[in-house]
Amino acid sequence: MGRVLAIDIGGTKLAAALVDADGSAARSATRPTPRTEVMAALAGLIGEVVGDGPAPLAVGIGCAGPINVADGTVSPVNMPSWRGFPLRDEVRELTGAPAVLAGDAQCFALGEHWLGSGRGSSALLGIVVSTGIGGGLVIDGAPLLGPTGNAGHVGHMTIDPYGELCECGGRGCVERYASGPNLARWALANGWKAPDGEPADARTLAAGAARGEPVPVAAFERGARALAGMIASTAAAVEVTRVVIGGGVSAAGRVLFEPLDRALDEVAGLAFVRAVEVQPTTLGVRAALAGAARLAWDHHATTR
Incomplete structure (x- = not known):
């Protein structure tokens, strides 16, 4: 064949x-x-x-x-x-x-829809949370690419029109709050220091959050709330039924997904938005x- x-x-x-x-x-x-x-x-x-x-x-x-x-x-x-x-x-x-x-x-979204956590979903949003934040939509089994191929660029959705300037030139973008480098940047600006000999990056920050250290916990809660706003907005616009999250930051596990679940409960209003399932990648x-x-x-x- x-x-x-x-x-x-x-x-x-x-x-x-x-x-x-x-x-x-x-x-x-x-x-x-x-x-x-x-x-x-x-x-x-x-x-x-x-x-x-x-x-x-x-x-x-x-x-x-x-x-x-x-x-x-x-x-x-x-x-x-x-x-x-x-x-x-x-x-x-x-x-x-x-x-x-x-x-x-x-x-990433299409792969998860075919072989991973997105199987069976009629409307899937895949999100990669890493150095930046990318995304993709799979609707009725087909990727939604848009005229130039850049549909699903959810990392640069504005979740705070009065928020921080983003590297893309926009303001209040999700990426500015929830990407790995920006999680660490905010934590460092708010008094966090990486343990001796360890890099001041999102992985080290996640380990601190898992130990219950206040600033790392607050950094992930802040990032999770930005992600929740983006997910709720996308669900309201496209009626996605499932969200799959991958990328290096998703390896933080519960320190990301638990505050994300709480934030979604707070920001999602309409029943079809609240019904969205959020899952980690299975394909990595x-x-x-x-x-x-x-x-x-x-x-x-x-x-x-």
Whole structure:
């Protein structure tokens, strides 16, 4: 029957896999994302995964954004050597297979819908809480990409119009309150100090919150309330029925999810908003690659 090639491109890691129709990976590999010559590294990775075998039936690409699915270009914030880079066409030429592109967080949502915590959901919001905050929507089994491919950019929804300026140029964005670096930034500004020899990052902060330290607990409660406002607003607009949260910050576990549940109870009003189920990822770092594979299989089914 053949296989598709799934590619996941992020600021720190490149990953690729040959994937069967049931979602199982026949062969996979990863390598660090270089600061320059990213395409050369990606070509080497693809060669390692595909080898001397037949060309894949299709290629699904999940990439950090911003992206433009209309012309197949990407301009990832953490990859300065790619600005308006024609990624889809480059991969198509390299592999000899049709290629389809989406954002990495959209692929995360699609992967969770196919094989993870989002199975069976008719309207899913996937959220990646990490260095930044990304998101993706899967409605009736299909990713909602929008005209340029940037739908679901929930990290830059405004939850406080009088709030802090965000790196994106907006004000009061969720990312400014709930991303890993911003959780740690707020905690440091409010008197927290990382234990000797440990980095002052979200992982160390989560360990402090798990021990009940007041400032780390308050940082996660503040971040969780921002996430809750975003989830409730998205549910009111799109009527999502399930939310799956992944990314490095989600590994904080109960110190994130318990205040998030409480905050949702406080901010959600309408019955269909209150009914939203929030769950952690079950696929973890494999979710975006699974979603890229699903993109490829769907593209193959509609073009063959």
